[in-house]
Amino acid sequence: MLKQHPAIGIVGQGAVGLLAASQLALRHLPCHLLTRDPQLATLVLNFRQQQQDHSLLLNCRQPQRPLPLLLVPVKAFSVVQALQQWLPSCAPDADIVLCHNGMGTLELAQSQLKSSQKLWFASTTHGALKSGPHRLQHTGVGRTMLGPINALACHSSPPAAVLAAALGPLQVVTDILPVLWQKLAVNAVINPLTALLMVKNGELTQPQYRRQIDLLIDEFCLVAQAKGQMFDPQTLCQMVLDVATNTAGNFSSMQQDRALQRPDELEFITGFLLKTATEAGVAIPAHQQLYQQLRAVKPA
């Protein structure tokens, strides 16, 4: 049944996109990598997963028929442009699946779709690292939560089979917003702090950071509450420390982006929190200070 499924399009050759494409390739399921280079026909990928090495040939040919399903695993700041570029390759009733960290893209993305297209969000805890143009490592086995974003998706069947093959195990939820807010809480602590201090995630488990983490989480809960999302600060704090412990040897994506002088997702993590807090009339000075410190040292 799954083998009959028309090809999914995956935007880009980033870590998450290649992870999804490699999982599909391992299962002999069709997919198109939609790359910036229109001349690229195939991509050889050396993929390492659970101590096993695979060499995979990925299809980068332009799709000949409109795509029924598009996965958009790009950084939050690339979502609008990626949709502009690739929505014309999609069927009028296609399923479009966003997959990124941070928040603040949903309204714009919805406005870019046809009214007959369904918008979904996939939030994943898988870890993937690209250590070269042809080399990918599955650094952390996670899972993915999928939920509807626009009204049409709320009343449609989710593209669960293909996404489970690509980024499973998959859990489909009717309301993805609490999942996105919870992930934002973790990202709004670990990403900016590790990027500012230029340390691995595990450093944040040291006792000297505990007060600042508590403060950041307390402020986060005030903003979330203003948007109808209720969290227990102690539980969230423990979640942040668990993630820092479980990924102790990793650098966060924001730390890596800044170390390599690439654009980062600060605007969609702390920036989104600040904007939402201002709209709600909530003061979040600890996040504000972190944002300003990071902006002050941001490479030109």
Ligand SMILES: NC(=O)c1ccc[n+]([C@@H]2O[C@H](COP(=O)([O-])OP(=O)(O)OC[C@H]3O[C@@H](n4cnc5c(N)ncnc54)[C@H](OP(=O)(O)O)[C@@H]3O)[C@@H](O)[C@H]2O)c1
């Ligand atoms: N990596 C992880 O372990 C992980 C885990 C969970 C969540 N996430 C989140 O998932 C998102 C994707 O992460 P990632 O690590 O895969 O990022 P990434 O490695 O930067 O991948 C994004 C890729 O998309 C490409 N791209 C952007 N716009 C495009 C377009 N219009 N057409 C074709 N290609 C386009 C980028 O190309 P250029 O480089 O040329 O712009 C880049 O290769 C981020 O929000 C990240 O925070 C990542």
